[in-house]
Structures are given as C-alpha cells and as structure tokens.
Amino acid sequence: MPEYQLYCFAQSGNAYRAALMLNLIGADWQPIYVDFFKGGETRTPKYRAEVNELGEVPVLVHGTRKLTQSGVILTYLSDRTGQFRPDGEDERLEALRWIIWDNQKVNGFLGPYRFLRNFARPPGDPAVMAFLKTRIDGNLAILDKRLSSRPFVLGARPTIADLSLCAYLYYPADEFGFDIGGEHKSIAAWLERLKALPGWKHPYDLMPGYPPVLA
Ligand SMILES: N[C@@H](CCC(=O)N[C@@H](CS)C(=O)NCC(=O)O)C(=O)O
Numbered sequence: 645m646p647e648y649q650l651y652c653f654a655q656s657g658n659a660y661r662a663a664l665m666l667n668l669i670g671a672d673w674q675p676i677y678v679d680f681f682k683g684g685e686t687r688t689p690k691y692r693a694e695v696n697e698l699g700e701v702p703v704l705v706h707g708t709r710k711l712t713q714s715g716v717i718l719t720y721l722s723d724r725t726g727q728f729r730p731d732g733e734d735e736r737l738e739a740l741r742w743i744i745w746d747n748q749k750v751n752g753f754l755g756p757y758r759f760l761r762n763f764a765r766p767p768g769d770p771a772v773m774a775f776l777k778t779r780i781d782g783n784l785a786i787l788d789k790r791l792s793s794r795p796f797v798l799g800a801r802p803t804i805a806d807l808s809l810c811a812y813l814y815y816p817a818d819e820f821g822f823d824i825g826g827e828h829k830s831i832a833a834w835l836e837r838l839k840a841l842p843g844w845k846h847p848y849d850l851m852p853g854y855p856p857v858l859a
Contacts, residue, residue, distance in 0.1 A: 647671065647672040648666060648673035648706050649674055649676050650663055650673060650674070650703070650704055650705075650851075651675075651704075652675050652852075653677060653678050653679070654847055654850075654851040655681075655854070656755075656847075657758075657811035657813075658700070658701065658702060658751070658811060659702035659714070659851060660850065661718060662714050663675065663847070663850045664810070664845070664847075664850065665728065665804070665807050666721070667843045668807070668842070669721060669728070670843060671725075678691075678701050680701070680853075681856050681858045681859060682857045682858060682859045684859070686699045687699060696710075704721075706720075714808060715740075715744070715808060718743070718807055722803070722804050728807060729803065730803050738805070739803055739805040742797050742805040746805075747808070749779065750784065751811040753776050753779050753780045753783065754780055754813075755811070755812055756776065758815065758819050760776075761819070777822075784831065787809065787828070788828040788830045788831050791834045795834070796834065802838060807838075810838055813825075814835065814839075814847060
C-alpha cells in the first residue's frame with residue numbers, strides 16, 4: 645500500500661492543495677475517491693464517524709495519523725520532508741498568515757462561488773453570487789499586487805503558502821464565468837511558475853472524479 649492516502653475528488657480545490665503537494669514532493673501516494681456530489685458521502689454519518697468529523701475533504705492518512713484541513717496537511721508534509729517549508733519563525737508565521745487569509749478570503753470564496761455556479765441545484769441566488777464576486781475580485785487584486793514584486797508569495801522560492809493559494813486557480817475559466825489569469829497578470833505569471841515545477845499536474849489529472857456525476 646502506498647505510504648500516503650488522500651481522500652479527495654477532482655473538483656475540490658481544497659483537496660488539490662494536498663494532492664499537488666504530494667505529487668511535487670514525489671511522495672508515494674494514492675487518492676481515495678470521495679463521492680461528494682451524487683452520493684453526498686461527506687454528509688453521511690459513516691464518513692463523519694470513520695473519516696472526518698468535520699465532514700470535509702481533504703483527509704490525509706499516513707500510518708496511524710489522519711489529518712484534515714489542507715493547511716495542516718501542507719504543514720505536516722513540509723515539516724516531514726523539508727520541501728516547500730517556510731524557514732525560521734518569521735517565515736513560518738508569514739506562511740500561516742497567507743494560508744489563513746487564503747482559506748477565508750481567496751479560495752474560501754472562490755470554492756463556494758464555483759460550486760454554486762456549476763454544481764448546486766438550484767444554482768446560487770444572484771445576490772449571494774454578487775456578494776461573493778465582489779469579495780473575490782478585491783482579494784484577488786490583493787494577491788496580484790503581492791505577486792507583482794516577488795516570484796512567489798513569501799519571496800524567491802515556492803512554499804506551502806503558494807500551494808494553498810493556487811487551490812482553485814487552475815480550474816477552467818468557464819467554470820467561474822471570469823478569467824482569473826486574464827484579469828490578474830501577476831497571478832497568471834505566478835501560476836505558470838508553479839506549473840513549471842516538476843510533478844505539477846492539473847487537478848482534473850491528479851484526482852479522481854472528472855467529469856462529475858451529479859445527483
Ligand atoms: N478549509 C478546509 C476546507 C475544506 C472544504 O471545505 N472541503 C469541501 C470540498 S471542496 C468539503 O468537503 N465540503 C463539505 C462541507 O462543507 O460540507 C481545507 O482547506 O481543507
């Protein structure tokens with residue numbers, strides 16, 4: 645059995661962060677498909693009792709450990725392997741700052757926006773979509789400005805902060821209805837830099853479940 649197992653599905657940018665990290669560090673890993681859409685697997689009592697009481701993916705299994713929250717998983721893998729690890733206390737705190745901000749305000753809004761637009765039945769209420777879009781635009785502009793003066797989020801080299809922040813950004817523009825890279829040139833260049841790392845793969849090639857079977 646591979647060293648790591650990752651509960652995930654192809655449409656999850658939250659899980660992509662962990663899957664991408666595993667691939668980039670050359671880990672021996674396998675995905676475990678979670679039937680999020682049709683089966684509603686994360687909402688079942690069984691999943692919550694046996695896999696993750698928070699009812700979410702990603703979940704990383706490593707030996708007897710079961711880790712959830714992508715920020716925790718990224719931290720664990722970078723601490724274990726030394727790869728993509730922020731160096732020293734200042735960098736560690738800075739990475740944590742960007743990861744928390746990302747979880748709440750960048751991919752924390754992009755994920756639900758894309759879900760409500762593509763997968764929810766009925767689709768998202770226009771007022772909700774408009775609220776989310778305004779927040780997304782403002783926060784992508786903050787990220788774009790940050791990346792206009794440095795190649796990666798913390799500076800010269802990629803860290804777990806980059807792997808967190810790219811979560812949903814490689815999904816097709818037509819799933820969002822707007823072109824993130826087209827509207828934010830520094831983000832587009834940064835995504836290309838990450839894409840050039842050995843082991844990079846698109847979320848639809850890295851995790852099972854594309855195309856999705858909806859309920
Ligand atoms: N902050 C969490 C977010 C995880 C998350 O929301 N995952 C989604 C799938 S993309 C999920 O499982 N949602 C189920 C739910 O919220 O009920 C992380 O980064 O791991």
